[in-house]
Amino acid sequence: MLNVHLVPHTHDDVGWLKTVDQYFYGDRNDIQHAGVQYILDSVVDQLLKNPDRRFIYVETAFFYRWWKQQTDDMQNTVKQLVNEGRLEFVNGGWCMSDEATTHYSAVIDQMTMGLRFLNDTFGHCGRPRVAWHIDPFGHAREHASMFAQMGYDGFFFGRLDYQDRNRRMVARExxxxxxxSESLTPPMADLFTGILPNGYNPPEGFCWDQSCDDPPIRDDPDLEDYNVDDVVTRFLSIAHAQALVYKTNHIIMTMGSDFQYENANLWYKNLDKLIRYVNQKQSNGSEVNVLYSTPSCYLQELHRANLTWPLKGDDFFPYADSAHDFWTGYFTSRPALKRYERISNGYLQTCNQLEVLGGPISRKGPFGAGDSETLKKAMAVAQHHDAVSGTEKQHVANDYARRLANGWAHCQVLVSNTLSSLSGSSAPRVYCEHLNVSVCPLTETSKKVTLNVYNPLAHPVSWPVRLPVNGTAYSISDANGKAVDSQVSVSVCSDNGSAVRRGRGYAVNELLFQVQAPPLGYSTYSVSLLQNGRPSPQSSPLIVTLRDFLSSLLCVCFSRYNASDGNNSESIQMSGAYIFRPNTSTPFIISKTAKTETLQEVRQWFSPWVSQVVRLYTDSRALELEWTVGPVPIGDDLGKEVISRLDSSINSSGVFYTDSNGREVLQRRKDYRPTWNLRQSEPIAGNYYPINSRAYIKDDKDQLTVVTDRSQGGGSIQDGSLEIMLHRRLLYDDVRGVGEPLNETSDIYPEGLVVRGRLLLSLSPPATAADTHRPLAQEVVLQPLITFTDGELHPSTRLEFSGLQAVLPPAVHLLTVSQWDQDSVLLRLEHQYQASESKEHSQPVTVNLQKLFSTLDVLGVSEMNLSANQWKDEMTRLDWKAESGTLGFIRANTFCSAYI
Structure with missing residues (x-):
């Protein structure tokens, strides 16, 4: 028999055209008719009417809300449906995360949050066995690796490049x-992966939702419009055609779509009939059997087939749905939101750590009641594939940012409570959240301030601090009373940079000094004003080194692509929130010559709306390029996509490397795909890839690495060159559903958004480059938290603290320290180097947990899977046979989750 698995489902975006709240309650149906609470109400009611019916649900963020509103009787009813397998959770994270623009640590957190709720609520039967990413716009290898380490048996998705799909259909692959993973021993990171036949929609002509126009099954033979024979014939034709491009006698059909099943009776009444009438044909020799099913049931049948399956080793980027439609623009879309999400991730890890180190007083202490949960939920929602991706409507993007800000406020109380407890000082703490535009009212006015520098890394950190000030000379001392070198320069934001500041501060100078902080701990610095006024110009040996770096290797320039407006002979496709499509393959140089000032740094103005500050700190491992772009002019009626291009003498031979979700690195090759013969139709957009934390080019002598401070798109279009897209402002919608152009403005920037960020460049021999860029990338993701206190601290204040007994080995990253319940902590340690990446650090490492923390007593340890919803020794996964050509890997780059 050909078994057709019908999977009733709904795809519920955790924000897109409407906010999360609007989607849940069914508000603003003038934008989109969608109400998740009614979907769940209706589905449960219909499942109870026929024990054969099945349904799957994905987004725990929505289900959690609905669950809290149910009576005890309804909750017990739903538990029974889950126990019987009639309601099945798939994926189970707080949301269905984006795969191109998310950092692995944030993905792990949001998956853990959703899966923990399902575990606590439904036990074993509520644990998803299948990962389900039916809507993300391309798929990352690191996501598959994480899903495998979370215990999933399989992974299904709907979108892949149209050329790749066509080849796979012919080859039945x-x-x-x-x-x-190139590092984990198979099958540790092996994941069975299936491509769904219709994206995530039903076959054409078989949609029976209130949002659909397909005719219902009319099965009264006395009526003139009786259509059962036609429906059955069409269905059998579709099923047989689908079977030709899949490998077994089991095929899957997704019966549902965006926010469907609000009136589940429409779907189930027609699906009941479809199953009955198609299966009746078996008495006349039909070999098609239709059944209600779920992805895990379908996967089980594929496993029973006991076949060998083709291997996939790369990823599914970039994604194109036709020749000129590459979904590579969203790698950069909404760069300010992408940065806010990234620093919020770092702040959440700090908040989690200090909640553990502070104990109960962190949540209820001298500064009030604080919590980490608010920011956890906001960050989890922000991982959604229409959130950090930048592919939502503007009012929804504003809502994501508002949620993050609210989470910050709750964590700030917790952080203040813990730092007060650890230091013994109850002095109020000040958080200066606009240091990136040189604004901090306390440092601009106070004659004496104290800095607390908290380091969330498990290794000591040295970090440059730049404070907005109005004096010309300051004395700075560290926790031991030792003087710290510093310098004062005219603030870049006091002149041309005033367009960034917009009246939010008035400091004319910047005070620069270097701080050091111990692992998982803090250090304290005292800053005292000595003299007021403006600093006089100074020369510095810093600049000589910097100029040598630039002139010997690099040309750093800013260019822009003019966005296609769809008015050309090849295609009507426009650039938009999703799609990157320049109207020419040659970028326009914004300025061949830049106005340059040399102070303690190099300041360059390429145009009134593009500038850059170049810095090389003493003993730094990297050159800093601080870029400022905007408001991007649109007076010429052209959308623009601004890039920073780094040209070098490196002979890269068309090859470059990008990270996958901030973790392992993949090789990329211009105009090439590892699994099919590419017909390249967009030479720029078709060679762009997501860069979450770093990218590099290399030859036998040199490796040039760029570390980014947020997720961005980029590529190596010319040999020896890397280009990073920084900002996009577009005038047309790209017709992928969002319904508005990516033309960001705000109350502060009504004429267009101004964005500021940093690129860090390092140049080193390829053999040792990873020893620099790996820790550098972690420092950017988990940068120190600086809090301020006005005046001097009490003499009894504890000025330095470390939560670790000793520094962890360089290969080991402390990924998670989070309060699990009243008496236990979730700990994740990560071997952060790929196999063969570093001669010294890719080797296995042993860590003694008993001697890890300085203030916590480790009474016992139980190892868990990566998502902490299953004991490691109880985790069993389906084994799959690979076709010949398997590769042997050594163990490195691993996670370890523990409950202590």
Whole structure:
């Protein structure tokens, strides 16, 4: 028999055209008719009417809300449906995360939050066995690796490049074994992966939702419009055609779509009929059997087939749905939101750590009641594939940012409570959240301030601090009373940079000095004003070194692509929030010559709306490029996509490297795909890839690495060159559903958004480059938290603290320290180097947990899977046979989750 697995489902975006709240309650149906609470109400009611019916649900963020509103009787009813397998959770994270623009640590957190709720609520039967990413716009290898380490048996998605799909259909390779790590010993990161036949929609003509126009099954033979025979014939034709491009006698059909099943009776009444009438044909020799099913049931049948499956070793980027439609613009869309999400991730890790180190007083202490939960939920929602991706409507993007800000406020109380407890000082703490535009009212006015520098890394950190001030000379001392070198320069924001500041501060100078902080701890610095006024110009040996770096290797320039407006002979596709499509393959140089000032740094103005500050700190491992772009002019009626291009003498031979979700690195090659012969139709957009934390080019002598401070798109269009897209401002919608152009403005920037960020460049021999860029990338993600206190601290204040007994080995990253319940802590340690990446650091490492923390007593340890919803020794996964050509890998780059 050909078994057709019908999977009733709904795809519920955790924000897109409407906010999360609007989607849940069914508000603003003038934008989009969607109400998740009614979907869940209706589905449960319909499942109870026929024990054969099935339904799957994905987004725990919505289900959690609905669950809290139910009576005890309804909750017990739903538990029974889950226990019987009639309601099945798939994926189970707080949301269905984006795969191109998310950092692995934030993905792990949001998956852990959703899966923990399902575990606590439904036990074993509520644990998803299948990862389900039916809507993200391309798929990352690191996501597959994480899903495998979370215990999933399989992974299904709907979107892949149209050329890749066509080849796989012919070869019957739409289901495969994804070997998702070059470092982990198979099958540790192997994941069975299936491509769904219709994206995530039903077959054409078989949609029976209130949002659909397909006719219902009319099965009264006395009526003139009786259509059962036609429906059955069409369905059998579709099923047989689908079977030709899949490998077994089991095929899957997704019966549902965006926010469907609000009136579940429409779907189930027609699906009941479809199953009955198609299966009746078996008495006349039909070999098609239709059944209600779920992805895990379908996967179980594929496993029973006991076949060998083709191997996949790379990823599914970039994604194109036709020749000129590459979904590579969203790698950069909404760069300010992308940065806010990234620093919020770092702040959440700090908040989690200090909640553990502070104990109960962190949540209720001298500064009130604080919590980490608010920011956890906001960050979890922000991982959604229409959140950090930048592909939502503007009012929804504003809502994501508002939620993050609210989470920050709750964590700030917690942080203040803990730092007060650890230091013994109850002095109020000040948080200066606009230091990136040189604004901090306390440092601008006070004659004496104290800095607390908290380091969330498990290794000591040295970090440059730049404070907005109005004096010309300051004395700075560290926790031991030792003087710290410093310098004062005219603030870049006091002149040309005033367009960034917009009246939010008035400091004319910047005070620069270097701080050091111990692992998982803080150090304290005292800053005292000595003299007021403006600093006099000074020369510095810093600049000589910087000029040598630039002139010997690099040309750093700013260019822009003019966005296609769809008015050309090849295609009507426009650039938009999703799609990157320049109207020419040659970027326009914004300025061949830049106005340059040399102070203690190099300041360059390429145009009134593009500038850059170049810095090389003493003993720094990297050159800093601080870029400021905007408001991007649109007076010429052209959308623009601004890039920073780094040209070098490196002979890269068309090859470059990008990270996958901030973790392992993949090789990229211009105009090439590892699994099919590419017909390249967009030479720029078709060679762009997501860069979450770093990218590099290299030859036998040199490796040039760029570390980014947020997720961005980029590529190596010319040999020896890397280009990073910084900002996009567009005038047309790209017709992918969002319904508005990516033309960001705000109350502060009504004429267009101004964005500021940093690129860090390092140049080193390829053999040792990873020893620099790996820790550098972690420092950017988990940068120190600086809090301020006005005046002097009490002499009894504890000025330095470390939560670790000793520094962890360089290969080991402390990924998670989070309060799990009243008496236990979730700990994740990570081997952060790929196999063969570093001669010294890719080797296995041993860590003694008993001697890890300085203030916590480790009474016992139980190892868990990566998402902490299953004991490691109880985790069993389906084994799959790979076709010949398997590769042997050594163990490195691993996670370890523990409950202590």
């Amino acid at each position: 739409q289901e495969m074994l994804w070997r998702a």
